[in-house]
Amino acid sequence: MELLELQNVSFSYRDKQILNDLNLFIKNGEFVTILGPSGSGKSTIFQLIGGLQSPHTGSIILEGNDITGNRGHISYMPQTPSLLPWRTIIQNVVLGQELKAKKNYKTADEMLQKAGLMEYRNAFPHELSGGMKQRVAFSRALLSPQPIICLDEPFSALDELTRHEMQLWLLSIWEQYKKTIIFVTHNIEESLFLSDRILVLSDKPARIKQEVIVPFSRPRNEELMFSEEFLRHKKMIHDFLKEKVGQE
Amino acid sequence: MIKKLQKGWRPIFVLLLLFIGWEFTARITEIPTWLLPTPSQIFNELINGWSSVSVHLTSTIKLIFLGFVSGVTVGLLTAFILHNIPFLKESLYPLLILSQNIPIIVLAPLLVIWFGFGLLPKLIVITLVCFFPITISAMDGFRQVAPDLFHYMQMAGATKRQLFWKLELPFALPSIFSGLKISATYSVMGAVISEWLGSENGIGVYMTLSSSSFRTDRVFVAIFLIMLLSLLFFIVINWLERFIIRWKAEEKNRGAS
Numbered sequence: 045m046e047l048l049e050l051q052n053v054s055f056s057y058r059d060k061q062i063l064n065d066l067n068l069f070i071k072n073g074e075f076v077t078i079l080g081p082s083g084s085g086k087s088t089i090f091q092l093i094g095g096l097q098s099p100h101t102g103s104i105i106l107e108g109n110d111i112t113g114n115r116g117h118i119s120y121m122p123q124t125p126s127l128l129p130w131r132t133i134i135q136n137v138v139l140g141q142e143l144k145a146k147k148n149y150k151t152a153d154e155m156l157q158k159a160g161l162m163e164y165r166n167a168f169p170h171e172l173s174g175g176m177k178q179r180v181a182f183s184r185a186l187l188s189p190q191p192i193i194c195l196d197e198p199f200s201a202l203d204e205l206t207r208h209e210m211q212l213w214l215l216s217i218w219e220q221y222k223k224t225i226i227f228v229t230h231n232i233e234e235s236l237f238l239s240d241r242i243l244v245l246s247d248k249p250a251r252i253k254q255e256v257i258v259p260f261s262r263p264r265n266e267e268l269m270f271s272e273e274f275l276r277h278k279k280m281i282h283d284f285l286k287e288k289v290g291q292e
Numbered sequence: 293m294i295k296k297l298q299k300g301w302r303p304i305f306v307l308l309l310l311f312i313g314w315e316f317t318a319r320i321t322e323i324p325t326w327l328l329p330t331p332s333q334i335f336n337e338l339i340n341g342w343s344s345v346s347v348h349l350t351s352t353i354k355l356i357f358l359g360f361v362s363g364v365t366v367g368l369l370t371a372f373i374l375h376n377i378p379f380l381k382e383s384l385y386p387l388l389i390l391s392q393n394i395p396i397i398v399l400a401p402l403l404v405i406w407f408g409f410g411l412l413p414k415l416i417v418i419t420l421v422c423f424f425p426i427t428i429s430a431m432d433g434f435r436q437v438a439p440d441l442f443h444y445m446q447m448a449g450a451t452k453r454q455l456f457w458k459l460e461l462p463f464a465l466p467s468i469f470s471g472l473k474i475s476a477t478y479s480v481m482g483a484v485i486s487e488w489l490g491s492e493n494g495i496g497v498y499m500t501l502s503s504s505s506f507r508t509d510r511v512f513v514a515i516f517l518i519m520l521l522s523l524l525f526f527i528v529i530n531w532l533e534r535f536i537i538r539w540k541a542e543e544k545n546r547g548a549s
Contacts, residue, residue: 090447094446094447094449095449115447116449116450118449120444120447122443126443126444128458128462129539129540130537130540139448139458142458143454144449168539190449
């Protein structure tokens with residue numbers, strides 16, 4: 045059954061059409077990546093799902109309910125960690141719960157344990173490295189009560205090595221919790237390594253150009269990235285992305 | 293603590309030099325006491341007249357405290373209301389600035405005519421000088437919330453109320469404390485001025501009495517006490533700031549080391 049559905053969504057900003065008749069669906073427990081070049085309206089899709097903006101036409105359906113223009117139905121992890129600097133790590137982790145439901149320190153502590161952050165439980169965010177801050181931000185999103193997590197290029201500000209580490213970490217945590225994830229990125233490798241399904245976005249006005257089902261089994265490890273199959277898929281998606289340049 | 297002592301000796305040393313220079317110049321040139329007393333004479337007057345000065349002092353401290361609390365309350369409430377109701381902000385903000393252009397010296401006697409010699413006109417004077425820095429600093433703090441934090445809170449579905457209490461208010465605290473420090477020193481001045489309006493006790497009263505009877509040494513005692521009060525008050529606020537905004541203090545220390 046579809047957990048989230050975007051039906052015929054169009055959106056323009058200052059006379060510029062950003063999304064044109066966009067349709068997509070996410071199934072329960074799926075890890076879906078929206079892949080597109082910078083400035084292709086990926087973040088706009090999240091702002092619409094998050095209810096910060098309303099689409100001009102079309103609707104957004106979550107678990108059968110129309111949530112178009114309503115806030116607070118998704119949990120979110122932005123590009124910057126966006127931790128509140130005056131809260132300790134544990135207090136930051138429960139923030140998502142706090143906004144929509146009741147704080148639960150027990151599950152939060154379990155989460156910190158799994159995330160390998162227990163020793164920083166009572167530290168302040170500025171004492172942590174960039175990668176660790178992102179782990180906290182993801183833990184916060186994971187513990188939020190909403191059924192779907194939107195990740196907005198969460199690793200794009202990290203260096204290559206840390207990013208790899210974070211991808212592996214994300215998968216290991218996600219495989220334990222199996223929450224539905226929509227992941228936005230412009231990195232082909234990242235999208236292939238992490239997700240079940242990739243939606244390739246066209247340039248503005250954005251629509252789904254191509255859908256790629258990722259055939260790799262889970263759990264996945266680093267070896268996968270160097271396999272022939274992986275590189276073949278990478279090349280294929282690369283061509284999909286390039287195609288649209290030729291079209292315009 | 294050791295670090296503080298190492299840095300703190302410099303201004304104290306300069307102050308001592310100043311006093312010594314003053315003492316010698318006044319003695320050598322034999323300036324009459326009613327024109328300019330020497331620091332030692334002022335100090336003597338403080339010790340000898342302490343029993344009468346202390347009454348004035350406690351009365352002023354009480355007034356400062358009451359006035360400051362009232363000023364802070366009014367200042368924060370104004371900031372809160374203006375920030376949350378944009379319509380009011382647009383229509384009242386210019387008036388707020390105008391309120392600071394009223395000459396207090398002219399307003400004060402009027403307040404006495406309207407409200408008598410009681411506590412109320414004095415509190416109004418102190419509140420009027422105190423609330424403005426707090427309102428401005430708090431509103432700036434609310435407005436300057438980091439955009440990425442604001443965006444996250446919105447995406448996560450925070451209500452307007454949650455946005456204010458969980459994000460904007462804590463974010464504005466350092467800024468509010470800057471306002472509090474300015475207001476703390478203003479409130480001491482405000483209290484002294486308000487006592488000129490007519491009061492039984494208070495440093496302001498003591499000052500005017502001494503001045504009109506040419507007891508210049510007592511005037512200087514009053515001046516030094518006022519300075520000391522301002523300084524102490526400032527230190528208390530500073531200490532409170534460090535206690536409340538611990539995450540920021542630690543950030544600074546980290547940067548320094």
